[in-house]
Amino acid sequence: MMGENDEEVDATVLVSSKHRELIGSQVLSCKQLCDLPDEILLRVLDCLSTRAAVRTSVLSKRWRHLSKSIPSLDFDDENFFEKSQFLNFVEGALSFRDLSPLKVFSLSCYVAEGESRVNTWIDAAVRRKVQELCLCLVVEIDRPVEYTLPYGVFRCETLVKFHLEMFYNFRVPSEVCLPNLKVLTLDFVGFVNDISFEKLLSCPSLEELSLKSCRCGQIEVLNIGAPNLLKLSIFEPEFFAGLNRHCQLRIHGVRIKSLRYHGQYGGGDHTISCPSSLVEAVIVAFYPAEENPDRCADRVFKLLKGFSNVERLTLFYEGLWDMNEREDLLDSFPVFRSLTRLKFDISPVYLDCRALQVMLSQSPCLRSLVFARGLIEDSEMDGWTLDPVPECFLSSLKEVRICNFKAEDFELSAVRVLLGTAEVLEKFFIHCSRHYRENFQGSLMKHVMKLPRASDRCAISLEFGEKCSGCSRKI
Amino acid sequence: MSSSPPPSSAAASPSCPKKMIALRSSDGETFEIEEAAALQSKTLENMIDEDCAGTPIPLPNVTGKILAKVVEFCSKHAEPGVDDESLRAWDAEFVNVEQATVFDYILAANFLEIPTLLNLTCNVVADMIRGKTPDEIRKFFNIKSIFSPEEEEEVRRENHWAFE
Numbered sequence: 238m239m240g241e242n243d244e245e246v247d248a249t250v251l252v253s254s255k256h257r258e259l260i261g262s263q264v265l266s267c268k269q270l271c272d273l274p275d276e277i278l279l280r281v282l283d284c285l286s287t288r289a290a291v292r293t294s295v296l297s298k299r300w301r302h303l304s305k306s307i308p309s310l311d312f313d314d315e316n317f318f319e320k321s322q323f324l325n326f327v328e329g330a331l332s333f334r335d336l337s338p339l340k341v342f343s344l345s346c347y348v349a350e351g352e353s354r355v356n357t358w359i360d361a362a363v364r365r366k367v368q369e370l371c372l373c374l375v376v377e378i379d380r381p382v383e384y385t386l387p388y389g390v391f392r393c394e395t396l397v398k399f400h401l402e403m404f405y406n407f408r409v410p411s412e413v414c415l416p417n418l419k420v421l422t423l424d425f426v427g428f429v430n431d432i433s434f435e436k437l438l439s440c441p442s443l444e445e446l447s448l449k450s451c452r453c454g455q456i457e458v459l460n461i462g463a464p465n466l467l468k469l470s471i472f473e474p475e476f477f478a479g480l481n482r483h484c485q486l487r488i489h490g491v492r493i494k495s496l497r498y499h500g501q502y503g504g505g506d507h508t509i510s511c512p513s514s515l516v517e518a519v520i521v522a523f524y525p526a527e528e529n530p531d532r533c534a535d536r537v538f539k540l541l542k543g544f545s546n547v548e549r550l551t552l553f554y555e556g557l558w559d560m561n562e563r564e565d566l567l568d569s570f571p572v573f574r575s576l577t578r579l580k581f582d583i584s585p586v587y588l589d590c591r592a593l594q595v596m597l598s599q600s601p602c603l604r605s606l607v608f609a610r611g612l613i614e615d616s617e618m619d620g621w622t623l624d625p626v627p628e629c630f631l632s633s634l635k636e637v638r639i640c641n642f643k644a645e646d647f648e649l650s651a652v653r654v655l656l657g658t659a660e661v662l663e664k665f666f667i668h669c670s671r672h673y674r675e676n677f678q679g680s681l682m683k684h685v686m687k688l689p690r691a692s693d694r695c696a697i698s699l700e701f702g703e704k705c706s707g708c709s710r711k712i
Numbered sequence: 713m714s715s716s717p718p719p720s721s722a723a724a725s726p727s728c729p730k731k732m733i734a735l736r737s738s739d740g741e742t743f744e745i746e747e748a749a750a751l752q753s754k755t756l757e758n759m760i761d762e763d764c765a766g767t768p769i770p771l772p773n774v775t776g777k778i779l780a781k782v783v784e785f786c787s788k789h790a791e792p793g794v795d796d797e798s799l800r801a802w803d804a805e806f807v808n809v810e811q812a813t814v815f816d817y818i819l820a821a822n823f824l825e826i827p828t829l830l831n832l833t834c835n836v837v838a839d840m841i842r843g844k845t846p847d848e849i850r851k852f853f854n855i856k857s858i859f860s861p862e863e864e865e866e867v868r869r870e871n872h873w874a875f876e
Contacts, residue, residue, distance in 0.1 A: 263773070264738045264772070264773055264774070264775055265773045265774060265816070265819040265820060265823055266775065266778075266815075266816050266819065267812070267815045267816070267819065268811075268812045268815070269812075269815075269853065269854055270811070270815065270837070270853040270854075270855070271853070271854075271855055271856075272815070273815060273818065273819070276822075277818055277819075277822060277834070280830070280834045281834045281837045281838050281841070282838075283834075284834050284835045284837075284838030285838050285841060285842060288874055289841070289842055291871055291874040292846065292871070292874050292875065293841070293846075293849070294867060294870070294871050294874075295846045295857075295867055295868075295871070296846055296849060296850060296855050296857060297850075297855050297856065297857040297858070297859070298857075298858065298859065298863070300855070301867055322876060325873050325876065326873055326874070326876075328873075329871070329872075329873030329874065330873070330874070333870060333871060333874075
């Protein structure tokens with residue numbers, strides 16, 4: 238067909254960015270499934286289980302051809318009654334499928350001792366230029382040692398996402414070359430003290446890293462060297478000594494934006510050093526029971542100092558109050574220059590706690606303050622209030638949210654203090670716990686509305702019911 | 713009683729009016745869509761210039777009937793403050809149409825590169841396939857199968873493991 242200037246134009250869809258014109262061939266419409274192009278039918282097949290997708294091979298010649306190049310393979314031995322059925326299925330699927338690139342390969346199964354077949358399957362995925370590899374392997378070995386994944390995995394150029402869940406130690410080969418790996422999640426994996434493990438954590442394209450319940454007991458310094466890392470998540474359940482108590486976490490990438498740490502921060506010199514690019518941090522740190530308050534105060538101070546550049550901080554650390562008696566620390570408390578959103582997940586937060594007041598005073602740009610598990614004022618003084626009032630209360634604090642509100646006297650007093658001191662407040666949300674009626678009769682809304690407000694623009698909302706819309710938590 | 717706070721990256725500040733984009737279908741109908749909604753389409757995103765006047769973007773591959781629905785979908789998905797559950801219910805209603813219309817939605821979503829609509833519609837078709845026997849699938853979609861007896865035998869051998 239002819240274009241605007243009488244030149245020969247290919248009768249396919251063209252976009253001329255200059256003129257924003259689309260020169261299409263014909264209206265896209267079809268009445269029958271088989272009129273859809275191959276790429277779309279493959280997408281549809283991708284929405285089906287591997288078994289259902291492969292079964293379409295009997296429909297017609299075209300479907301037979303399509304089913305041989307389905308984009309994803311998903312094998313889960315839980316879907317099979319017998320092991321032999323599962324083995325037959327996987328082997329059948331792998332020999333059936335052609336060598337066209339594989340988008341996703343997902344395998345979840347028990348691995349019997351000496352089983353090399355699983356590694357053959359993983360190799361088959363790597364050979365097909367797999368982009369997303371998801372392995373959940375339970376290794377049935379009497380004496381838990383190491384499981385060796387095929388080395389091809391660590392040299393797979395096409396790999397973009399890798400999820401490994403394997404409750405055994407595994408060794409990373411010395412040659413690690415994963416130039417396109419963007420997302421790495423490791424669950425329950427045990428690492429031997431090994432330089433190669435750090436190579437894995439230093440992949441050049443790595444953007445998201447998640448270590449969940451991983452055991453790296455011997456490692457003294459965990460270097461997370463990925464230069465382009467944006468998100469880091471470390472999760473250790475309570476009482477689970479995953480990382481060595483004295484382990485130092487060093488994040489080298491200067492582009493990191495988000496950090497989630499959930500674990501036993503507080504053993505020895507467990508440091509997390511973060512670059513200033515960090516925007517968001519969620520810290521859930523369990524109080525090490527046997528430590529003395531002074532050491533805890535030092536530690537939480539160090540922790541907060543490390544995160545003083547963030548914009549959004551969520552904090553669960555019961556030992557915050559250990560700083561109350563430490564004038565030296567309170568006097569040199571860091572300024573949270575960029576902090577706009579602060580959320581406390583501690584149960585409950587004491588408004589009359591000095592450390593909290595200092596922290597609020599050192600957060601000049603704070604816009605949103607959330608007390609996800611309640612807020613109380615325990616001064617036992619009539620008419621107690623914040624003195625001095627933190628700067629942000631006078632200039633920037635626009636939103637306060639209190640969850641799990643039980644309407645006890647000391648909670649109502651805390652509400653009174655906030656309403657009475659926050660001069661530019663626009664929204665005050667209270668999510669009431671189911672049990673608030675045990676403490677308060679009459680209209681709670683009326684009571685709260687009567688409290689003197691420092692801000693004339695402040696709208697008060699009460700929310701009831703199990704789910705708190707703000708923190709998606711069931712009370 | 714209380715609504716969730718608006719997302720921190722709102723599409724337009726309250727003082728400026730929302731930017732509208734005009735789209736023209738194959739049969740000459742014009743549709744207006746908010747910029748935030750139009751950005752759901754990667755194709756449109758690439759074509760929206762900052763400084764261009766509001767001349768309609770011609771989409772000769774999409775009819776007015778379908779384009780109207782696509783605009784509706786994108787606008788709904790760009791609405792702030794809609795919770796997941798009601799959005800899902802709305803989506804289910806949106807695709808509660810006859811087969812041929814679903815296919816037209818797929819083609820439009822594919823052409824305009826709207827991932828949410830494409831995923832939704834492909835899943836609808838997958839739902840139609842799931843749970844049916846091969847014969848039922850052929851009947852439902854009017855698939856003509858022309859396997860010779862040898863070919864049929866070969867196919868059976870090839871994937872017997874999928875039917876065990």
